[in-house]
Amino acid sequence: xxxxxxxxxxxxxxxxxxxxxxxxxxxxxxxxxxxxxxxxxxxxxxxxxxxxxxxxxxxxxxxxxxxxxxxxxxxxxxxxxxxxxxxxxxxxxxxxxxxxxxxxxxxx
Amino acid sequence: xxxxxxxxxxxxxxxxxxxxxxxxxxxxxxxxxxxxxxxxxxxxxxxxxxxxxxxxxxxxxxxxxxxxxxxxxxxxxxxxxxxxxxxxxxxxxxxxxxxxxxxxxxxxxxxxxxxxxxxxxxxxxxxxxxxxxxxxxxxxxxxxxxxxxxxxxxxxxxxxxxxxxxxxxxxxxxxxxxxxxxxxxxxxxxxxxxxxxxxxxxxxxxxxxxxxxxxxxxxxxxxxxxxxxxxxxxxxxxxxxxxxxxxxxxxxxxxxxxxxxxxxxxxxxxxxxxxxxxxxxxxxxxxxxxxxxxxxxxxxxxxxxxxxxxxxxxxxxxxxxxxxxxxxxxxxxxxxxxxxxxxxxxxxxxxxxxxxxxxxxxxxxxxxxxxxxxxxxxxxxxxxxxxxxxxxxxxxxxxxxxxxxxxxxxxxxxxxxxxxxxxxxxxxxxxxxxxxxxxxxxxxxxxxxxxxxxxxxxxxxxxxxxxxxxxxxxxxxxxxx
Numbered sequence: 345x346x347x348x349x350x351x352x353x354x355x356x357x358x359x360x361x362x363x364x365x366x367x368x369x370x371x372x373x374x375x376x377x378x379x380x381x382x383x384x385x386x387x388x389x390x391x392x393x394x395x396x397x398x399x400x401x402x403x404x405x406x407x408x409x410x411x412x413x414x415x416x417x418x419x420x421x422x423x424x425x426x427x428x429x430x431x432x433x434x435x436x437x438x439x440x441x442x443x444x445x446x447x448x449x450x451x452x
Numbered sequence: 453x454x455x456x457x458x459x460x461x462x463x464x465x466x467x468x469x470x471x472x473x474x475x476x477x478x479x480x481x482x483x484x485x486x487x488x489x490x491x492x493x494x495x496x497x498x499x500x501x502x503x504x505x506x507x508x509x510x511x512x513x514x515x516x517x518x519x520x521x522x523x524x525x526x527x528x529x530x531x532x533x534x535x536x537x538x539x540x541x542x543x544x545x546x547x548x549x550x551x552x553x554x555x556x557x558x559x560x561x562x563x564x565x566x567x568x569x570x571x572x573x574x575x576x577x578x579x580x581x582x583x584x585x586x587x588x589x590x591x592x593x594x595x596x597x598x599x600x601x602x603x604x605x606x607x608x609x610x611x612x613x614x615x616x617x618x619x620x621x622x623x624x625x626x627x628x629x630x631x632x633x634x635x636x637x638x639x640x641x642x643x644x645x646x647x648x649x650x651x652x653x654x655x656x657x658x659x660x661x662x663x664x665x666x667x668x669x670x671x672x673x674x675x676x677x678x679x680x681x682x683x684x685x686x687x688x689x690x691x692x693x694x695x696x697x698x699x700x701x702x703x704x705x706x707x708x709x710x711x712x713x714x715x716x717x718x719x720x721x722x723x724x725x726x727x728x729x730x731x732x733x734x735x736x737x738x739x740x741x742x743x744x745x746x747x748x749x750x751x752x753x754x755x756x757x758x759x760x761x762x763x764x765x766x767x768x769x770x771x772x773x774x775x776x777x778x779x780x781x782x783x784x785x786x787x788x789x790x791x792x793x794x795x796x797x798x799x800x801x802x803x804x805x806x807x808x809x810x811x812x813x814x815x816x817x818x819x820x821x822x823x824x825x826x827x828x829x830x831x832x833x834x835x836x837x838x839x840x841x842x843x844x845x846x847x848x849x850x851x852x853x854x855x856x857x858x859x860x861x862x863x864x865x866x867x868x869x870x871x872x873x874x875x876x877x878x879x880x881x882x883x884x885x886x887x888x889x890x891x892x893x894x895x896x897x898x899x900x901x902x903x904x905x906x907x908x909x910x911x912x913x914x915x916x917x918x919x920x921x922x923x924x925x926x927x928x929x930x931x932x933x
Contacts, residue, residue: 373859377860379887380887421464432457432459433459436459439524443528
């Protein structure tokens with residue numbers, strides 16, 4: 345799959361995302377903020393694609409085209425966070441370890 | 453020249469800017485193009501922007517090791533409240549109360565119900581447990597019920613604590629949380645002798661206060677409160693009494709009037725608190741609850757009003773903003789147990805109920821008052837200090853309350869200024885972790901932090917002066933004169 349695609353049908357939204365561009369961690373993190381208004385079902389469609397179904401919760405009005413735009417931005421942000429964390433995660437770990445070294449438990 | 457991006461979090465601030473922060477709470481507003489250049493590693497390392505990022509330890513073109521050391525020191529400073537362990541020790545001498553507040557969060561009991569009084573044996577055991585805390589500061593706060601309905605037990609605890617402290621030599625402080633109505637000059641003099649501070653409740657001018665906080669025996673309490681407040685200040689000193697307010701539907705739309713009443717009665721601060729959903733407040737939710745969005749709106753307009761008051765020369769602080777501003781603008785930690793990471797429950801503050809039961813927070817005790825004991829750490833008669841404070845239960849609660857690894861919080865750019873409340877999450881959302889997209893505390897805290905950052909971003913020297921005067925607790929010096 346070379347690009348991501350969406351489809352609005354019967355009041356629900358289906359998005360297909362290529363794993364070449366987005367990690368599973370970034371996708372699930374990007375889905376989380378939308379769990380207040382939608383029931384969300386992500387599943388692996390094949391080795392290269394994640395398929396996500398958004399169904400608005402009962403009584404909640406969700407303009408689905410707006411949802412696509414908001415989710416797109418969120419996904420890009422989460423993917424970037426994932427990549428940045430790969431870049432500086434070890435530094436963050438070292439900072440935390442050093443900060444709390446005086447009270448850290450000795451290794452068994 | 454190449455550079456390395458250091459740990460940071462970002463949030464889209466507007467259509468043209470990002471907000472970025474690091475674990476030490478240093479922050480920056482960055483235009484999207486600059487942000488793109490930063491993450492694309494194409495910034496000029498000689499540029500002002502890069503030097504600014506470097507100064508805030510968000511990027512570096514030099515060796516990382518010294519930065520790790522420096523950031524570790526900054527992080528340790530931000531988390532320094534952890535090093536003391538439990539200092540706030542709340543004790544409930546009785547659940548009996550002379551008030552009949554519509555929102556009572558502790559499910560108070562009638563004045564003649566002595567089954568909810570703490571025994572001498574329990575009181576002495578509580579003090580023994582309190583003094584096992586490694587904290588160099590012990591603040592014993594008397595909660596209720598109304599502690600003055602059982603002043604005898606307050607005295608037992610004060611005197612027992614002072615005795616223990618002859619050997620422990622800690623900084624010992626007392627706070628009495630009281631509606632003041634039962635205060636006599638004799639009691640006031642006793643409190644003065646023992647250096648006890650007083651915290652009372654004031655929900656607004658007469659009509660609003662009486663609507664929220666009638667007494668059990670009569671439908672009003674404001675006039676009596678004002679009378680006792682005067683007596684209290686005469687005996688204990690002008691700064692001996694602080695007050696807290698609770699927002700209900702009665703005063704929600706009149707918060708500016710509440711502020712005016714605080715100013716009129718000589719208080720120099722107010723904590724604009726929304727209603728906590730415990731006890732009667734939870735039981736009568738249909739009558740007492742209001743949308744969090746309305747509270748936020750009222751909070752912000754009242755904060756603006758307080759800032760205007762300060763601009764007119766009235767030194768008056770909004771305490772929640774003061775707390776958040778200290779976190780945003782200084783490298784220091786603040787000891788507010790309801791908004792810490794890890795949460796302050798048990799390790800920052802703890803509650804000893806009248807029967808010796810120990811709870812991780814006052815809110816946990818409030819939950820217990822409606823038979824939900826899931827945050828009970830033990831009982832002073834049955835459990836040792838080590839079992840309660842170093843056991844699996846408290847460790848598990850704390851492990852689930854680090855915003856650094858909670859869903860929705862881990863990546864939040866406001867995280868260094870925020871905190872977790874596992875008890876509130878459990879009460880409102882059914883588990884300690886909570887669900888951020890529907891979490892009212894999250895919505896409230898993030899919106900208020902964002903508003904404060906907007907005010908800071910304006911670079912208005914008058915507002916800066918006011919914020920710094922709140923942080924330093926001194927009237928503004930420069931631009932307001």
